[in-house]
Structures are given as structure tokens and as C-alpha cells.
Amino acid sequence: MKIRKMSNLIGKISNSLTRQIVMDFVILVLGFFVAVLADLKSVQTLGVSDIAIMAMSIACALIMLFMGGFYQIIVRYATLRAGVPVGIALLTSLFLAVGLVWSLESSIQFPQILIYFFFSFSGILGIRLTFRDFLAYKKTSGQSRVLIYGAGEAGRQLVSSFNSSNNYVPVLFIDDDASLTGLSIMGLRVFGSEVIEKLVNDFDVNVVVLAIPSLSDNRRKEILSLLKKLNVEVQIIPCLSELMSNSIDRSDVRSLSLEDILGRSVVPPDQSLLSCAIDGEILMVTGAGGSIGSEICRQIVRKAPAKLILFDMSEYALYLISNELLKLCASRDDTLEVIPIIGSIQNYEKIKSTIELFEVSKIFHAAAYKHVPLVEMNIIEAVKNNVFGTKALVDAAVDTGVSQLTLISTDKAVRPTNIMGATKRMAEFICSISNGTAKTKISMVRFGNVLGSSGSVVPLFQRQIEEGGPVSVTHPDITRFFMTIIEAAQLVIQSSAMSKGGEVFLLDMGQPIKIVDLAINMILLRGKKPIFDANEKSNNNHDVIRIDFSGLRPGEKLYEELLIDDNAAVTNHPLIMSAVDTRPSKMELQKSLELLKTACEKNDEKAVVRLLIKAGTGLEQNFVRSVKDSKL
Secondary structure, three states, X not given: OHHHHHHHHHHHHHHHHHHHHHHHHHHHHHHHHHHHHHXXXXXXXXXXXXXXXXXXXXXXXXXXXXXOOHHHOOHHHOOHHHHHHHHHHXXXXXXXXXXXXHHOOOOOOHHXXXXXXXXXXXXXXXHHHHHHHHHHHHHOOXXXXXXXXXXXXXXXXXXXXXXXXXXXXXXXXXXOOHHHOOOEEOOEEEEOHHHHHHHHHHOOOOEEEEOOOOOOHHHHHHHHHHHOOOOOEEEEOOOOOOOOOOXXXXXXXXXXXXXXXXXXXXXXOOHHHHHHHXXXXXXXXXXXXXXXXXXXXXXXXXOOOOEEEEEEOOHHHHHHHHHHHHHHHHHOOOOOEEEEEEOOOOOHHHHHHHHHHHOOOEEEEOOOOOOHHHHHHOHHHHHHHHHHHHHHHHHHHHHHOOOEEEEEOOHHHOOOOOHHHHHHHHHHHHHHHHOOOOOOEEEEEEOOEEEOOOOOHHHHHHHHHHOOOOEEEOOOOOEEOEEEHHHHHHHHHHHHHHOOOOOEEEEOOOOOEEHHHHHHHHHHOEOOEEEOOHHHHOOOOOOEEEEEEOOOOOOOOOOOOOOOOOOOEEOOOOOEEEEOOOOOOHHHHHHHHHHHHHHHHOOOHHHHHHHHHHOOOOOOOOHHHHHHHHOO
């Protein structure tokens, strides 16, 4: 079977080569006769010597084309560079013809030889480029026609990669550099960005690839703002810092992420603060398998800790992050000891023994139940984990003399309208009251949504768009803050290095984003049209995606905020502020916790909600009704 396949392949190659040689032979013969007729008016005047010159020149040209590798060029990928071996072959043929004319008795003149040269060159190269363009347009049926924004080295490499794809065909370049406008690069014409809308329509473009890895965040945002109006799918190649090598191909091209759409400029971390918080320390991260916890662990192992303890109640999540970290350490020849511990933060004895066994010096507390709708349906468990789990952890840290504990809090703890926010506010109270006990410094870090975290709205929207919609938005006016998960983890660690104990650190989340605008932009940049009319989708139009408003979920806010009082102070970091919030007295908090614990033991959800309100968390009084309604 293999021999037969090989035989068939050789047969196809042989047939293709024969056809090309015959075609070039015909072009060369025609070139010779066109040259002769240009002066002698008739072929009848040709002598034997003229025919001999023609035959030897044509044979020389064909041999040189073959030896020069011209017939190894695949026609559908041919470029103007193919003219090099053609030119060399025909120049050799021309010099041979001139020599023969001088040595033999011939009526052929030198100008005729030049005509032969130029006719043959144009014919041999031109017919291939024409056929290449014909194949390119023919193959676009059912395939994506690609406009490449950026005619630099990255864009040129992409042309070659796209040309070998069965799904995409590049049709033109756009570039901001006016000196490139009008040029032909890799067989594609270069245009300026001012006519991009017309070009998208004229060339029937349905995919635009932004191929400028050195693009600034502001310029990228400007270009994406322009592209989202064109009803095309927008893809992008990574920035220079993300690229693994200098070469770029189709595999590097990716769909837009929310970071690209938002255009948020990331401030590089202060390495001295990271080192101060990590180097030489024995660190423990609770919730190490979660979104924030796992990223904090990744940032830690990139520095020089003495040891890292991963603490999580999920065996699978712990397995994944511990394996990932061990591989990362191995790739850097790092012998860092990474120790996964399965356990619940509600278990005081387990936490205490872990801290003592490994002599933990600092703790990042990221373990919490955080999904608002799930927490609303599981109030008792949320209070046990988020409130009493935090208390057990803080007590164990203080009792064992841990030098520092950092609580990962949330903007939902500010004037909460849901159980999740109220439990995190109680966790802040516990940390604030316990700060300064013995030698343990305790601080809190408060921030909003992180991109790519579990349960984030972004992957939900992406999946809904891929499925053809509808995209579900709870309310047309709802807004949220967003930050990359890497940036959030880095800022958490840096804030811990600045802690003196008792602070609530607030991360600068930038401007709030309207969720419906986010959904619209994500739809537009996938080449679809967002609609709000249910009837339009029923017409089986695959180019539109409907947006549905499902209504606010129980306990969900229209907007989030980071501050309770306007008393934030600047710190040494431009994206970290510090505040000191109001809190109940130690005696009041202890009483609230005792009553809350009793209500949890009795599984009395209504009592738990009332106590969270009375504890001063800021949970609204009408929340009891929303909880009741959500369970009917």
C-alpha cells in the first residue's frame, strides 16, 4: 500500500513537471517567433542556422530553469521572487544566443534577441502569477478572506502561513506607514488605514488579523475601536513580550481577549516589593487551587521563597496547581519545595499543625466561596467557610506566631447586597480586630473582578457567542471593574510588602465597564451584529447574535465600589491605595460570632441573615425578602 501511494505521488509530480516544461517550451518558441517576426516580417526567411540557434537557446533556458529549482516552486505560493531563477535562465540563454549569432551565419539581430528575452520572461513568470491569483480567488469559496493589519515582518510571515492553510486566504495588507502604501508585498497590495471600510467591502473580507506585536496599548485600542464597526471577525497576534520566538505563524494568531478589548495598561510590578514579600520566606496560600490563589502561587515560585505550602480542600485543584508549579520549578532548575496539603480552613487544628510543622512565616488567605448565586442558595455553608474559616485561620496564625497574614477580600464587601459580600465583610472585621495580636500583622486587599477567573462573565459570553447566542446580560445598566488575574496577584503580594498591619489595601481597578457594552464589543469583534429584537434572530440569520436581559440575580448589585468612606490614602505604588475602615468593637464582634455560630448549628438561614445585618456588615434590610423569594 505504501509503495502504491509513493508511486501515485511520484506520478503526480512527474505529470506536473512535464506540463510545466511543455508550457514553458511553447512560451519560449512563441517568444522566438515573435522576435523574428518583429523584423523579418515572415518566418519563411529563417535559415537552418536560425532554427539551430533557437533550439539550443530554448534547450539552455529549460535546463537552467530545471537546475535553478524553478520547477520546485509551488504555483499557488509563487511570488515575484520566482523571477530570479527565470531571469538567470533566460540571461544564460540570451548570452548563448548572442554567441551563436556571432559565430554562425544568421539573419537574427541583437534587438530581436532582447524581444525574445522579455517576451519569454513575461510569459513564463506572468502565467504562473496569474494562475496563482486565480487559484487564490477560487480557493476562497467557503473560506475566510483575511485582511492583515500590519505589513511588517510579522504580517509577512503570516502570509506564508495562511497560504498553506485550507481555511484562510490573505487578500491584502493595511499599514499605518504611508511609505508602504501602494507597494506589493508577498503578492498582496498595501493600503492605508483611512480606506479600510471600503476595502473590507470591495475585497469581501471577513477576518482581520492585527499583526503588529510592538503596538502600544493606546494605538491597539484605537484600531480595535475602528474595526468593531466593520462587521468582521478580529484576531490578533501576541505582543512582543508574549511571543516565544521571533518567527510567527498561524498558531500564534488568537481571538481577542477581554484584555485586548478593554485596552487596560498594566503597570509592571515593583520587583523590590515582590522580593521583600517572598524571598527567603516560608509561605502558605489557602485556596491555592482557585483562580487567585493559584496565580499568587505562580508569582511566588518565580521569586526565591524558602518553601511554599499549598492549602486547599479540593484534591483535584490541588493536584493541578502542584503539578504545574513543580514543572515550572523543574524548567528553571529550582529545587523549591512545594508541599500540597488537603484540608479545610474551618479546621483550626489542621491549620495550626500545618503552620507548626512547616514553620510558616507568611500566609495569603484566598480560600472562600465567592460565586454570588451559589452562595445565596447555600447561606449556612458560605458563613461557615468565609466567616468561621477565616476566624480559624486567623486564630491559628496568631497562636503560632505567623509574622504576616493577608486576606484577599472583594469589592462586594462594600455595602453588600448579597451573602457573599456580607461574609467577606465579616472576614474583614475578624482580621481587623485580630491585627496586632502577638506579633502577627494582618492586612486586607480589596479588588473587583479578575479576567479569566472561574465563573467570570467573559468565558460565558465567549461560549454563548460561539453557540450563536443569545448572550445573557442581567441588566442594561450593570457595570463592573475588571483587572487581569496576573496583575491582581502581583498587586496583592506587593501590598503585603507595604503592610504595617490593619490596613485595607484597595487596588486601582480603572474605570468601571458597562457589561452590555462589553457584550456588544465581543460580538462585533467576532464579525457578528448584536441585536435586541428576538424576532430578527428567528429569521435564521447566522450573522447576528441576540442579547437578552435576564434581570438582576438575587443579591446582585448594579455597580460595585471599593471604599465605604472617602478616606483612601496613596502608597508607594501607583495602583495601591490604603484605607482604615470602621469596625465593631472586639466584644461586639465576639458576641455576633457566637450568635451566628449558634444559628448555623441550627441551620436557621433567616436568623443568619438577620445576624449578618445586625453585625454592621451593611447588608440591606430588605435582603431577607430577596433570599426568601430566591428559594421559592
